[in-house]
Amino acid sequence: MSIRAQVISTVNEKGIDEMGPNDLIVKYHSVDVRTRSRLIVYSNQKAVVRFQGQITGVFDPGAHDLQTPANPVSQFFARLQYSGNLPWEVEVLYVSTARHEARSEGSTQTKELVPMRYQVAYYFVISDPVKFINSIQFSELKYTVNDFAVFLSPIVDQSVSQVLNMTSLSEIYANLHKVTDAVTASLRSVMDEMGVNLLTCRIVRLEPEDETMRRIIQFTAIGLDPTTAIRARLAEIMAQRSDPAATNMMLGVPYYPINLVIGGAGVLPQIQQIPPSVKPSEKPRERREEE
Template sequence: MGIMDFIKGQFIEVIEWLDDKGVLVHRFEAYDNAIKMGAKLVVRESQAAIFVNEGQLADVFGPGTYTLSTQNMPVLTALKSWKYSFNSPFKADVFFVNMTNFTDLKWGTTNPVIMRDADFGMVRIRGFGNYSVKVGDPAIFLKEIFGTKKEFTTDSITGFLKTIIVSSLSDLLGESKIPIADLSSSYDELGVQSTERLQPKFEAIGLKLTSLTIENISLPEDVEKMIDRRSSMNVLGNMDNYMKFQTAEAIRDAANNEGSGGAGLGAGMGAGMAMGQMMGQMFQPNAAANANANAMQQQAQQQQQTQPAVVPSSGDAGIACSNAQCGHLLQPSEKFCVECGSPRAQKRFCTQCGHELSATAKFCSDCGSKA
């Protein structure tokens, strides 16, 4: 083997790149960047190979296998000023560009975006989702973004792309004037419109935005609580009906109070009639329904008036309230009347015979002694 054969053996004869895990651009490793004229260039599907001579972009190769020569390297041949098909070894940087679609890249708002809503006024919103991108023009991407680095991954550019996406999407949301309550039903449409709007910006740096998905647009916690409160009040149609419903609930609870004794029974019957009248007004707002409800209310009042009055007693049912005008029966555990607040009347006994006296008795009904 002569010295020339040894020197020729030092030149690259096969140029290819296999590893592409998350890598957008890879610079081919070659000792002193020396490439043998006539070497094989293997460019696989979803790849592109770019030759750069002394910092100047030369030839671009798509998928296929090439034998490097002056015939299929016209730009580099012109830069090198080769004449008469002179096939000498040459030096050049070779970059492989990954042309596959990079999916599931994340975007999200770092800080809340302020927007104006017709229902809630000025609100702060946050959003996140994912997008897919690929190299559209390897030459432009190499000039605008990559430069002369050894390797370039998606992590090196996702921060820049996220900023572009969030800025454009915020602008789109402000222009669309979609109410916050309706945003969740417009995610697909907003994603398509965002992709169309962002495409020129991506193409300017040699990329192509293939898809953009909005997963969620959220509101501050206090605004979400406000929405929940409004939904609760509107469940029956309007505020008036909501207040009527709350009143009916309160009357029912009072009627079901076991501590009210016999008076609670009468109140419960009245509450039932009143609640029926209010429910009729809520769910039958027409004139005929209102007339029926008024008739039911009058009938309930008549029934209450014809009911026998509850006579207070001191038996097992309870002790009569000390206020004669109240008439409520106190249970053994009650120290004050739950109806009028009067203190519980203390039991009195005859000092001579021990007979129980009423609250107003002046003489014992059993032995006649003075109380």
């Protein structure tokens, strides 16, 4: 049994920092934290020490010495008293205090029941690591930004749907600020309870799920009237299928193929030239002279 003090940090034995840019919490890989251990906290981090499920200290960036009951002597007596199970379980959780970006996306409907797809981006900083750790649950060694976004997705979806369900399709983009305000207010209320400071929030994407509907809206945005925008979308689909009538659809004029004849193109080789008819009363001039 080793009685040497150990160094605790997010840098592993290979010199690689286990806390990446997408990580919010990194748990130290070993729970055998002995007394007089050296705790190293790097910039944009805070270390939270949890002893038997209760948080006992928060450490700022720098080097710190830990005083824990997890030493070789206490471990020896604990194994005798608790049948080999150590009750002195010490956890070191590193919490990132850097600025992070998370995104939540989903689908909702407008007042006319038109399916809409949205994506919301929000930027935040963890201001209270203790409240943040007590507000979430994670079973792995890391808690990432993606996990936090999944946790907040129902709140974002409720805020977006609350506004869009009462707004018509033609008025959505004029009331986009209402969606942003509703999402910001809901996220800020929840994040404040979790010890997270919301910096800003914005709507990254808000568009119909149907591709044709999206293209028609884009055509009307450049000044086309709805009828011309619909013809432009149909012409686009026809052009993708190599249909020669795509240009006529865009211009709104009929399309007459060159080989269009009565009876179809299949009888075209069988058509012969019909000689001009001669009336019975009119005889050729040479034949009358002979008579």
